[in-house]
Amino acid sequence: MALATLTKKGQVTIPKAVRDSLILHTGDKLEFVVTGSREALFRPVTKKVDDVFGRLHKPERKTVSIEEMDTVIKQKMRAVFK
Numbered sequence: 356m357a358l359a360t361l362t363k364k365g366q367v368t369i370p371k372a373v374r375d376s377l378i379l380h381t382g383d384k385l386e387f388v389v390t391g392s393r394e395a396l397f398r399p400v401t402k403k404v405d406d407v408f409g410r411l412h413k414p415e416r417k418t419v420s421i422e423e424m425d426t427v428i429k430q431k432m433r434a435v436f437k
Contacts (some may be wrong), residue, residue, distance in 0.1 A: 378399075383399050
């Protein structure tokens with residue numbers, strides 16, 4: 356178990372073992388969630404391009420041109436604002 360101390364300014368240093376485990380770096384953003392049982396959870400919310408590169412790629416998906424995307428967007432916008 357890793358421990359940290361809250362300073363007078365409300366700051367906490369995240370122990371190195373925790374930073375390493377969560378792959379946290381200087382400047383990363385953290386999201387804090389307070390539960391009903393007065394516990395706090397935190398998770399990193401920033402990702403680097405390298406971390407998410409290729410996640411949306413699906414080889415079986417049909418390639419769509421920008422013109423096709425624009426056409427569908429226009430159709431959807433017209434349907435919404437009718």
